[in-house]
Amino acid sequence: MSYDYDLIVIGSGPAGQKAAVQGAKAGQKVALVERDKVLGGACVHRGTIPSKTLRENALRVKNMRANASLANFQLAEDTEMATLIDRLDQVLLAHDHYMRKQIERNKIETIHGRAKFVDAHQLHIAKVRGEAQTLSAENIIIATGSFPRKPDNIPVDHEYLFDSDSILSMLYLPKSLTVLGGGVIASEYASIFQALGVKVTMIDKYPRPLGFLDQDLTDKFVHAFTDMGGTWLGEHTVVSARFDGLAGVITECSNGATIRSEKLLCAAGRIANVKDLCIENAGLALNERGLISVDQNLRTSTPNIFAAGDVIGPPSLASTSMEQGRRATCNAIGLNLGRIASVIPSGIYGIPELSAVGLTEQQAIEANGAAIVGRANFEEIARGQISGIQDGMLKLVCDPQGEQLLGVMIVGEGATELIHIGQMALLNDAPVDIFVESIFNFPTLAEAYRVAALAVIGQRKRAKP
Numbered sequence: 001m002s003y004d005y006d007l008i009v010i011g012s013g014p015a016g017q018k019a020a021v022q023g024a025k026a027g028q029k030v031a032l033v034e035r036d037k038v039l040g041g042a043c044v045h046r047g048t049i050p051s052k053t054l055r056e057n058a059l060r061v062k063n064m065r066a067n068a069s070l071a072n073f074q075l076a077e078d079t080e081m082a083t084l085i086d087r088l089d090q091v092l093l094a095h096d097h098y099m100r101k102q103i104e105r106n107k108i109e110t111i112h113g114r115a116k117f118v119d120a121h122q123l124h125i126a127k128v129r130g131e132a133q134t135l136s137a138e139n140i141i142i143a144t145g146s147f148p149r150k151p152d153n154i155p156v157d158h159e160y161l162f163d164s165d166s167i168l169s170m171l172y173l174p175k176s177l178t179v180l181g182g183g184v185i186a187s188e189y190a191s192i193f194q195a196l197g198v199k200v201t202m203i204d205k206y207p208r209p210l211g212f213l214d215q216d217l218t219d220k221f222v223h224a225f226t227d228m229g230g231t232w233l234g235e236h237t238v239v240s241a242r243f244d245g246l247a248g249v250i251t252e253c254s255n256g257a258t259i260r261s262e263k264l265l266c267a268a269g270r271i272a273n274v275k276d277l278c279i280e281n282a283g284l285a286l287n288e289r290g291l292i293s294v295d296q297n298l299r300t301s302t303p304n305i306f307a308a309g310d311v312i313g314p315p316s317l318a319s320t321s322m323e324q325g326r327r328a329t330c331n332a333i334g335l336n337l338g339r340i341a342s343v344i345p346s347g348i349y350g351i352p353e354l355s356a357v358g359l360t361e362q363q364a365i366e367a368n369g370a371a372i373v374g375r376a377n378f379e380e381i382a383r384g385q386i387s388g389i390q391d392g393m394l395k396l397v398c399d400p401q402g403e404q405l406l407g408v409m410i411v412g413e414g415a416t417e418l419i420h421i422g423q424m425a426l427l428n429d430a431p432v433d434i435f436v437e438s439i440f441n442f443p444t445l446a447e448a449y450r451v452a453a454l455a456v457i458g459q460r461k462r463a464k465p
Contacts, residue, residue: 001121005031007332008123008137010115010277013041014048014318015309015325016143017099022329024106031109031135033125039099039110040092041145042310046165048318049095052349053088054168055192059351059413062195062228066388079173111135117282120302139304139332142292143325144277146270146310149290153240154180154266160243161264164189174198174262178251180238181267182209184316184348187221189265191350194230201231201259203251208234210348213409214361216375217354217393220411224352224391233257241266272311289313298328306332320344343426347416352391355419358407358426364397372402374432374455378412381451382443389413394448396422398432402460405432414445421449432456 006028009020016032017039023030034041040049103110113127122136148163150156158166164185175198179190182204194200202209202225208218209232222232233253241251241264249264271290279285279292283302287293291313298306308324310316323344330337345357364371378384378392392412398405408422425434435453440446 003121003136003138005029005109005135005137007031007139007141007329008033008135009141009143009325010123011041011143011145011309011311012036012039012099012110013143013145013309013321015145015311015321015328016041016141017103017325018322019141019143019308019325019329020108021102021106022326023333024108026329026333026335028329028333030106031111031137032103033111033113033115033123033135035112035114037112038092038096039103040095042147042165046168049091050088050168051188051192053091055188055349055351058192058195061197062351065197081168081170081173114276116276116278117280117284120282120304139306140282141325141328141332142274142277142279142300142305142307142311143309143321143328144273144311146316147273148266149269149271151266151268153238154264154268155242156266157243160249160262161241161266164265164267164270167265170263176200176248176261176263178203178241178249178259178261178264179267180204180241180251180265181269182206182211182234183267183269184210185270186265186267187348188350189267190230191221191225191228191352194225194228195351199229199261200225201233201261203233203236203238203253203259205237206234210354212360213354213356214395217356217395217409217411220391220393221350221352221354225350227391228351233259270310270316272313274311297331298324299331304332315346317346319347343423345416345419345423347419349416352412353415354409354411355415356407356409357419357423358405359397360407360409361395361397364399364406368400368406370400371406372398372400372456372459374398374452374457374459376448376451376455378445378448381445381448383445383447384412386443387413389445392445394418394445394452396432396435396449396452396456398456402456403431403433405430405434410448412445418445418448421446 007023008031009016010033012034020032113125115123179202187209190202210218237254239252251259292307306328308328309321348354374396376394378389395409397407432453435449
């Protein structure tokens with residue numbers, strides 16, 4: 001049977017873009033369907049890039065406050081949000097230009113319209129001016145991203161109660177903010193707004209945020225957050241939140257606690273964005289978590305349809321979505337993947353940053369019965385002392401013999417860059433000794449790798465009979 005395209009990708013976010021480019025580079029005839037006028041999806045226009053742009057300014061504000069004796073800095077009470085993301089338009093313009101050039105260079109046909117499945121191989125495309133067409137492809141990749149989950153007891157109105165897609169639409173920086181949730185988005189925004197001087201209260205039903213990381217890292221994050229003035233309320237179940245009719249939001253918990261704040265952010269997870277996609281026509285359905293289920297090859301229950309990125313759920317990181325998109329195309333057309341897919345780093349752009357690759361300490365213990373761990377605190381590293389970096393730590397997780405590196409976890413400024421040294425070591429099955437044999441620039445935070453490796457080797461020697 002002949003098709004219009006070898007591959008159609010629905011959605012131009014990180015997963016969709018990389019899926020389309022991989023297909024084109026492999027010689028496939030590829031179409032990329034995007035319902036928005038601009039490319040990039042929520043990552044570029046509502047999530048990753050806008051929030052990281054805000055983070056950069058929050059970090060500047062935090063540093064200026066820390067050096068108040070030099071600069072006598074104070075943020076104005078009526079600071080507009082637009083002021084805090086003033087470089088966003090430039091960043092988005094540059095990113096859109098780069099993406100369009102890449103798509104054009106690889107001869108990928110972009111189609112502006114809303115797609116819905118006719119069957120497993122055909123898509124009906126409704127265009128802006130009411131035109132319609134039907135396209136067919138041998139393989140289809142769903143990369144339509146996600147949208148915020150809205151609990152029934154949290155009436156998000158985008159004026160006083162926001163979700164993660166609308167939080168940056170606030171006109172002015174609030175004096176206080178309640179953040180519901182303890183995941184990546186909640187942790188990032190809570191620490192960013194607290195760094196900007198907003199009084200933030202973070203509430204979650206679990207005892208600590210970012211529960212997929214080891215506790216010693218999240219303890220550092222919570223300490224840094226509370227040290228800035230934030231409040232963490234773990235093991236609190238939110239019963240209701242509502243606008244009080246005057247100028248604020250009242251949040252009530254099952255244990256009787258009541259929190260008042262000027263604004264509220266509900267970051268209670270995200271669900272697959274498949275509205276109007278009619279996935280049932282292709283034999284698909286959402287799982288109990290509101291996501292599309294895939295196997296280890298990112299293949300859905302319909303053999304020629306794959307899915308990647310936020311639409312399949314956690315870790316829901318842009319970097320992971322990009323790799324999932326590439327992998328989905330490789331699997332669809334039978335290309336060899338290589339090992340790289342097994343060690344994808346995670347990056348959490350809170351203040352401070354957190355990043356991890358490979359196994360956590362807990363996972364290593366579960367897999368091997370024990371683990372030897374080496375830690376280096378940034379405040380004990382010369383560069384950390386010079387830069388005044390507190391609450392930073394690099395942690396190496398090794399096998400029970402203290403020889404093979406299994407994972408790296410970092411909390412502190414620069415974590416999302418430093419993690420790549422550990423990633424390269426993991427990819428090459430390097431022993432932990434490689435960090436001692438390497439000479440790092442001095443003073444740098446990367447020196448923490450050497451300090452942590454020496455801690456592992458010291459334990460290894462003591463453990464030997």
